[in-house]
Amino acid sequence: MKYTFANLLEEYRIHIPIIQRDYAQGRKDEKAIAVRKQLVPLLKNAVQGEPLDFDFIYGTVKEKGKDEILYPLDGQQRLTTLFLLHWYLNMKEEGSFGEILKRFSYETRITTKEFIEHLIESDFRQKDYEIELLSEVIRNEKWFRHQWRFDPNIQGMLEMLDTIHFEFKSISKKVLPLLLDADCPITFAFMDLDQFQLGEELYIKMNARGRALTSFENFKAQFEQLLESLGNHEKMNDFSYKLDYEWTNLMWPYIGLEKTIDRPFLNIFAFISSIIQVRSYTAADVFLNKRYLDMNVLHEIYKEESSVQYLFDVLKIWSEVENKDDLFSVTQQNAPLFITEKNIFKNLVERGSVTLPERIYFYTYTQALLNGKEEKLPALLRVIRNLVLRVRQERKGEYTSNLRYDNISEIFEAVDLLIESPHSIYTTLQKIKKLPGFTRDSLEQERKKADLINTRSDLKEALFELEDLKVLSGNLSTLQGAFEKYGKDLVPIVKEMIAIDQGLVVRALLTCNDYKHLLGYSTLGDYYNCERYLYGGNFRREFLWTTPKLNKLWEEFFDRYFSMKRSSVKETLQNIIDTMNSWEHTHYAYYFIKYPIIFSNPILTFVFEREKEMLIEKLSGKTMQSIHINPIYEAVINELPHLCNKEESAVKLDTRSKLVTVSGKALWLENSKWTTSDQFKSKFNEAKAQHSKGIDLVEQGVRLVKLLNNLKAN
Template sequence: MESIDKKYTFWQLLGEFKVEIPIIQRDYAQGRENVKTKQIRDNFLDKILAAIDDENSILEKKSLDLDFVYGSAADNKFIPLDGQQRLTTLFLLHWYVASLTDNLQANKQILLNFSYETRISSREFCHALINSNLNIGNETLSSQLKDCSWFFLSWSKDPTIKAMLVMLDAIHSKLQHVVKAKHWQALTEERIITFQFLDMNHENLQLTDELYVKMNARGKALTDFENFKAWVEQFIDEKNYIIKVEDWKTKFDKDWTDLFWNYKDGDNHLIDEEFMRFFNGMVLNQYAAGFKGNIDKDEIYKKNVQALSAKKENGQEVYIPISIYLDIQAFSEASVNDIFQTLEFIKGNKNQDINTSLSGIKFYTPEESIFESFIQGDITYPDRLRFYALSQVLIKNEISIESNPLTLQRWMRFIRNLIENTTIDSAETFSRAINSITSILANKNVFNNLYEYLSDVNTVITGFDGNQIKEEKLKALLIHNSQNTEWEAYIIEAENHPMFRGNIGFLLPENRESEFTKFISRKNVAFRLFNKDGVNEKFGRSSNLLGRLLLAMGLGLQNDELWLGGKQQYWKGHLKNAHYIPFIVKAIDLLLDADDESYSDILNANLNVAGLESWKEHLVNNPRLFKEYTYYGRIKKDWRGINLYQQEKFNANVNAILIENNRNEVITELLKEGQYKLVNPHIIKCENFYAGDKIELRNKKIILSFGQNKVKIYQLNEESKDGILIAETSFLEGSEVLLESINEHLTHSINFSEA
């Protein structure tokens, strides 16, 4: 029986049929201008060029098979149902090579056998292209074609023509300086580039299940990972790498697939995205860890890091073209082995062994394991660093989790503490941190003797928060050098507090190891004062007892502001801030010997306002000011003075409460006299405090307009409803002086007007 599928070249197809792309087909897509299509386009052209440029004899040349092209053939006309994209690219390639090798005129009639029926404009463009006598120059080919008299401007709006122009530019870029007569010969006389031609009208065609599978496979696009996996396997084979993991190709489809299957996407039940995130993440970590240049000044490096870690608006990662991997020289033999060995270390039950080993350490991530965080779409720089620190000790030390659980726990706890207490939110901060981890692990046997390494006065660590580094060295010293073996367990307990997250320097005693009992007592008090959300409600938002106590103890502004509300992020910062720590420790030490029930009584008993500045006195004595009239206890000094900010953003605080000067006292005294009424709706529930930049008091004759530092006095009359300015005076000198001044101005003004 005659075979229903034959191997054809494009030139052979045009010699037998008129090829018409039907109107039901989509527009030409291989010329689309996006990263993924560009990669597909470049790879396709590179393969074609390699095939037609082969210097071997015809018998030794490797042919390029383009898989199935199928459709309906009748009356010397072929209408493709699948293969439009490849056929169009081959048409453009044949036209280009024919033009540069002086073969266009002699072969026009054959090339005219290719046509588009999707749009009249597409068909006319193809015909015009063949009939043109363009002398191709160095400029982009699309610009040269658009300058031709036969090119209609309206064609630029045809998506198929636009895509063809992009493809022609790509062909021109790759072939302009290399095209020779042999390339035309390879395309037209040698069977170098072929495809399996399938006529759906063939009398012997039987649509078996196997054929349907083949046809459907052609119509279904490969996923990003399937394309990537095929490329990786080919790349490794071409490089002749020595891979340490045996049967690594098989493991892609078995062992490693089983590993990722445990973390499959809940929506589509696929693991392709998780696989890709793992490889992308490993490449980024390896690239950043191996960079030796100036992190802050090398713009190309920073752009590459940003490209490899970029995300869409929905937080999901973007597609990474293979060209970026090649540009940064990813997938060296060493890096490929590291990637595969990492997969080997965490496959099967090994990942669960790691999770069990680290169960005593909290990493504060939504996912249950460090590996799972690394392959999620919302991965962060800290997630990348945690997995890098884990994977490197697994690879470099070739440790057995079962025999070294404590060693791994100590290492990852140390890394957790550094990462949690360092701001890592940019290419620069990420790079410094990952280079620091690499540098630490470069020290011989550091993994197995971490505390000894950190206790050494000569050990220098950079790339993370300096204060946290000092704290880690101090804790290691206490654990390593002390005779008390309980230090480590209690330090870990304190570090695991959901707000402290490894930062417990404020709890460590001044006399170090001799005050172990004091450390335990401070830890216990701190656990009662703070919870995962910040200050315990009993001492925080409801009364702001702790914040008011710090003010009573002498805490002042830092950079013209304070945050003393209950929000976690602010208090977490305070526990690392030398401006706040002495006062927080002093407050904790007040409660060392107290029971839980007496905490509030002790703290209230120490709210001493004697000698305090007036604004501090107001806040200490009026807990409602904090609770109801500040944004998480925000106090800020600006051009108006010291204010209570009720909104996070500065420009939203037109109704801030000024508490530094005497304005509130003066307004209160004037209202007590009963001669004035408050015009603006800025009186608040907390008695004797007023909000706003401008506050007005009125009676039938006078308007008193209070600004930030001055009061303006207006006299009302029939001619002006807003009044006439008769005087202004400062109220910084005190309420009594100001009241006397106002009354004096009013008396003088009234006497003057009566005279």
């Protein structure tokens, strides 16, 4: 079963037993330094998005009163490093994990045990060691005893803490909550040797002959026994033989610094086991907790002879692919998958952790090879990519994948259906009405593309070029109608429009319709439920270009675009903005289109308190905690930066902004009209009556700011 350090510590007290050696990863010899330089950056990468599997932890569990105490027999070094990492982050981030950390202790030396206790109880914070080494700060603590300087465990821990501090000090976001979460990126498998009637005697005997039995050797022996117990005697012998020869050759290019095939093989084995498990609808927790080295789980997965055969077949077919880089490179040149590492096989066996889309893509490659349908891969991958990336959900204007364990088995069925069809991928799509794992709307988009490809082959390359744009990622929800109408001519226009500042695009779109998208509600001024709207923006291009409900807007826009086309995209957009702003001065959209400063930031999120009264706030971030300002005021400030104080005009939280001049006087909008404080209001209103006719609110504001700066109190 997969564990994190936190949940292992919550389940057991961990005592490093007397028979264990000193903490070696903190030594100062060249080998230990090399280990730290490799290991700690891996820990840092893990909390930044690259999960780390810490392999097996072996030990025995003994009851002592109400507690269960785990005595690690293999894994002491890794557990100690994880303890130090958790202590450091708990201290740095002022967390509350200290009480749990007290469940970790050493029995090897009383000095080490006491040092750990004092370390956990210490109350210094990051500011205490901003100049000195962390180890020196600890050595200078009153509780640090002189004799501890001669304890190799303690000296090793201090060396490791300095390395951890060097790597992690620059991380500004809080990392400890991630390590304490169920989705912790640093995991390991734990085996209680008592369950296998093994214990300290095994550990001592193994060390007596020079080395401990590795976790991989344990796995190999146990899986061979499992195959034998299931009646697969022939496969048991084959497994051992192929692992020593054929499969070793398969894994050899990926052995890494460890110089063994252990980890690469276990990674591919776990993946294949997960395929069998998913297709047989085994319990979800196996998949989610990656319990593919648990022999009880493997017994269920491989109890059918066909499952064992599938394991051998997959390893055989990948052994026969001579140049895997070429396979992945060529197919993805024709159908980019928008993944960092094109060679998914390499990524899988080296890291062991792949995303759900990558898992589906690798299954697609595997099944195509097994069925002798390699020629189908480019078209198949394109269609599967498009469908998979549209399994998503929108939250606050941003799309995230909605792939779940429950989706995977049906999606595997869909892949098999498309591969096993005697027809081409696009002909198959024309013939089917539904596809497991995907919505009818999503399938219908691919069916329309298939119709277009089969009836208008001249548009095929243009279609592929369009949907291969990263922002679209195969999703033509908003552009299918326009593409069918304008074909190849649409592609370069869309490419350039996606690449330029989206403020210009949004202003042109807004001439067609008030398309603002409701994100939620915020408190502003006198109202608790003010609508918060999104228009797109540089940070939310995907929303603007792929949200299905905007398809009619885009069709209308491109009709307008092609009827008003100029020599460049920017010129055409500006022409639309200049000539097609038909909104009245009393409508907010008139100002959003006319004044480019309003759509100048990458977020393009606004809170509407009372739209008709122009009580609107433009957010610099995503929530009211960010700085915000009424966009009308911002437009005035942009016209008169020397007479306005922009910093004083912008506010935070639920306060309405005001337009503040450099003289400290303020004006603001009420009921869509400019006003100011009572001491200037009389003269201000007289001037407003003279200067407000026939001009918009921004133009009025420009004149009134000039006036107000020179006004004296009534």
